[in-house]
Amino acid sequence: MINSCYWYVVNTKPRQEDLAEKMIMQLGVETFYPKINDRKGLFPGYLFAKYKPIEHFKKIRYTKGVRDIVSYGYNPVPVDDEIIDAIRIRMKNGFVQISNDLFKKGERVIIRDGLFKDFEGIFEDVKDSERIIILLNLISYQARIVVEAEKVGRAA
Secondary structure, three states: OOOOOEEEEEEEOOOOHHHHHHHHHOOOOEEEOOEOOOOOEOOOOEEEEEEOHHHHHHHHHOOOOEEEEOEEOOEEOEEOHHHHHHHHHOEEOOEEOOOOOOOOOOOEEEEOOOOOOOOEEEEEEEOOOOEEEEEEEEOOEEEEEEEEHHHEEEOO
16 A cells, blocks of 8 residues: 555645645646635645655655645554545536535524534524524514524425
8 A cells, every 4th residue: 555646634834825836737737725715725834746656755845835744653643535536526627515404594493512402493504604694583583693504404
């Protein structure tokens, strides 16, 4: 495996993904830095690089903008091509399209975790790739809140 060419995850220094990608590409290594918009990566602080560890591990690890390579012990952890392909399939005009069909507008939802745990509300809209807007009905007041989508489920 150490002589095979696989995708690996590169951890970058804060806000240096673009620099790290540019410098790694200068080593002749294929990179993939999926973004959701022109300023934000799908995985902030991380990008993918396809290389043979025996040839490029140390060069990449000590490249400007790179913090480390995701490893288990001293071995970099390979990423299946299927994962890279699944991300690439969701790309449109150079950006990963985040599904906003998690819930339908007007659907009743329940918050499963956090400050508003067990509160029911109405799904209103998608805020960004990780958060949604919910209209909560409190005693005599309606409040719009933004909640992490993973903390919300369909109400019974």
